[in-house]
Structure formats: structure tokens, C-alpha cells
Amino acid sequence: MNITIVGTGYVGLVSGACIADLGNHVVCLDIDQSKIDLLNAGGVPIYETGLREVIERNVDTGRLVFTSDTQQAIEHADLIFIAVGTPADEDGSADLQYVLSAARSIGRWMKHFTVIVEKSTVPVGTCDKIAEAVRAELAVRFPNADQAPGFTIASNPEFLKEGAAVEDFSRPDRIVVGISKDENGQRALAMLRQLYAPFNRNHERTRVMDVRSAEFTKYAANAMLATRISFMNELANLADHVGVDIELVRQGIGSDPRIGYSFLYAGTGYGGSCFPKDVRALIRTAEEHGRELKILGAVENVNRDQKRVLVDRIFAHFGSDLRGRTIAVWGLAFKPNTDDMRDAPSRVVVAALLRAGARVVAHDPVAAEEARRVLALDLHDVPAALQQFDIVGKPMDALRGADALVIVTEWKAYRSPNWGALKREMQQAIIFDGRNLYDPHLMQSEGIAYHGIGRAA
Ligand code: UGA
Secondary structure, three states: OEEEEEOOOHHHHHHHHHHHHOOOEEEEEOOOHHHHHHHHOOOOOOOOOOHHHHHHHHHHOOOEEEEOOHHHHHHHOOEEEEOOOOOEOOOOOEOOHHHHHHHHHHHHHOOOOEEEEEOOOOOOOHHHHHHHHHHHHHHHHOOOHHHOOOEEEEEOOOOOOOOOHHHHHHOOOOEEEEOOOOHHHHHHHHHHHHHHHHHHOOOOOEEEEOHHHHHHHHHHHHHHHHHHHHHHHHHHHHHHHHOOEHHHHHHHHHOOOOOOOOOOOOOOOOOOOOHHHHHHHHHHHHHHOOOOOHHHHHHHHHHHHHOOHHHHHHHHHHOOOOOOOEEEEEOOOOOOOOOOOOOOHHHHHHHHHHHOOOEEEEEOOOOHHHHHHHHHHHOOOOHHHHOOEEEOOOHHHHOOOOOEEEEOOOOHHHOOOOHHHHHHHOOOOEEEEOOOOOOHHHHHHHOOEEEOOOEOO
């Protein structure tokens, strides 16, 4: 099939590469010429396990092409995926300007029947707006509507996780397709079934529904996962006060198949480009309809406070004036296996420590460069504090002379450090562990003062 993906961000680039890998001819379109130049020069703008290999082998066979030529990209395709960003507006609602601009481009250039597949996370009703925008452009080109090429819009939200994007895309646990019941819709459904057939060989994973329910499903999934995390974080904070180990509780409740084990890890709060934005957007959608999502409001508030839990503990231990103290930080990315710093809890932690006068020496296996960039923006009002911030190349190097180690991201490299070396390097062996990586009893026997999240037992 001839496919165009509009937008080469996380979702667009991964989808484009993986769809080409299924044997399709894919054009990835982006208006950012520097990104296209980078991709055409063999570069990959994001860090994502396995992505470079998939891109390389499909570029080599000519099945995957990157361009900023909108006309050529739109004319090429039978199926056009919209995978552009939907950042949060100031009021938290999803900003649809990029989605609608993609829709207008499609209307401006499409030549034959086209299936427009909305993959970006968009509020209920957006596919209708896309249809309107396409129709308005077609009306300019074809005053006689009967001569205009036909089209239909499908909603096909993406559920991939950063850090496991290629794997998630290639082994989806469900494929949600929202489609209209009319003839064009059914034609589009047949095309999407054909496209995704390789994923459905042993087991039918496609969930076909109406367009609005599909749009909503994506928000419901992220909101549910965010709720689980905030729920566990709130319980963990109580666990600390009542002598309970939240990790044992997690295992105790997770064994109930109705609850399950995943997304029950207490920590420093959720970050990334999706949960915070999608929770806010869903709250906003409700408000637009005169409704209040009380649980999600609480989920968001708990998460905001949770990002400060490590800082509060450090202040409780050392006082809130950290001048003369050196704090080591392990992990800056919002989660392991990505260099993404969007809404990362480390931004709150590092900024608060620097503002309190500490010297901060951090390590992250891949996010160092991005962390430097975003923290410079976050701390633009206190340039002197930034001079107290270093990022080093090895975890142990961050510990030299440190008064405390703070763990913000659970990279594998931090799971079993050499405790003897750690104690030798640090001024005082104190760990504030925002990801509960270590066994509190082991820490006790090693003589390390250990503060986890909800590990008080
Ligand atoms: C999330 C969803 O998991 C994907 O299914 C979805 O497709 C994606 O958003 C999206 O909307 O595009 P992602 O943001 O990549 O994926 O990251 P997650 O692995 O879900 O982690 C989100 C945050 O939750 C991270 O900060 C992580 O540290 C935190 N988390 C996760 C916890 O604090 N505890 C947990 O038990 C699990």
C-alpha cells in the first residue's frame, strides 16, 4: 500500500518505519526541514531502542522516504496517517492547529479516494473537524462537489510507550479503529484490516467502533493508568507514616487478576509527553461540557505534589538551605530508555535543589544533553544556580564527595551498584530513592541510610 505519515515525531516516525517494515511504501512528511535533512543524512532525531535499525533497512530498500514536499507526499498516498503533535493549550485543552493544518494540506493536494487516519491523541469530535477542514479545501478546488475525490476519516489511536515504541507498535495488544458505518468507512476498514493483518495472524486484535468512541478510548486508557499511579503514590505516602512497605502491598494486591501488577509502582510521579497532557485535556473536555471529572482532578494534584516528595524529604533531613552540600542525582529522563525530558520529575527535583543552594552532580545514560537544554530554560531566572550543576559520564563519578544520592529514574545501570565503592565515594551514605530500587533491609545491613517511597516497614 502507498502510505503517507504526516509528522515525524515519536508516533509518526515509529509508525512510518514499522509500517514500511510490513512491506508498504511509506513517505514520512514533516514541515521541519532540518528534521527531514537529518533523517535523510542517516540521523535519527529521537533515542528509541531498535528504531535506527528499522529505519535503515527500510530506507535501503527504498520503502521509506522522508520529505518536506507536501504535495508529493499527499498525492502518493491511499492512506494518510496524521501523527502531528497536539500540545496542551494554556487552558490544558489540546491545541489542534497542527492537526487541522495537516487536514487542510490533505484537502489541498489529494487526487484520489483517500483514507485519512487520525493517530495523534485528539479530543472527541476532532475527526469531524478534520473532515470539515478537508471538505473546505476541496470545495475551493472543486466547485462542483461531485467531481471532488472521496475521503473518509478513521480514528486509530496509538498506544505505544516511549522506550519500547518499536516493540509496542510491532506487537500491539489491541488495534482500535474508529470508523463510520457508510460505504467509504467500510472501504477504509478493509484497507486498515489489510494493513494490520500481520499483527492479527494468531489472534484478532482489532476493536472496531465508531469514531468518537475510538477518540475517547485513548484518553480513557491514559487516564486510567495515571489514576493507578497517583492512587499508589498516595497510599505510599501514607505507608511511610504507618510502618507499611508499599512494595509488599503492591505484590499483595497485584496478584488479584482484576487489579494486575502493572502500573502500580509508587515513585516520584508520572511525567512524559502523554499522561500529564492527556489527563489535563480530558478534564478540559469535561469542563467544556459542563462536567467535572473529580477523580482526574485529584490524580493531577497528587502527581504535582509527588514530584516534590523527594525534595521535601531532603529538606526534612538537611534543612532547606543546601548551600555547601553536594547532591548526586541518578536519572534525569522521565523514565528509562528514553532521552525525553518532557514533564520529567527530575526537572522539579534538580531545580529545587539548585535553588536551595546545593551543588548537583547528575548522571543519565542518554538524556544529558536534553537535560542541560531544558534545565537552562527552567532556571533562566537564576543563572548562578546553573553553574552549580554538572552532568557526568559515569554513575559513580556523580557520587564523589556527595552528601546524598537521589534516584529519580530507574535505569538498569543503577539497579545493583557496588555498595563498597558507593560508600567510599560519598561523604555520607544516604540514599533518597524515588523509584524503590533497593531492599531496605539490605541498605540497613550495608549501613546506608535509605529513604524510599512508602518503604517504612
Ligand atoms: C504512555 C502510555 O503508557 C502509552 O500506552 C501511550 O501510548 C502513551 O502514553 C501515549 O499516550 O502516547 P509513555 O508516556 O511513553 O506511555 O510512558 P509510560 O511508560 O506509560 O510512563 C509514564 C510515566 O508513568 C513515567 O513517568 C513513569 O515513570 C510513570 N510510572 C509508570 C510510574 O510512576 N509508575 C508505574 O507503575 C508506571
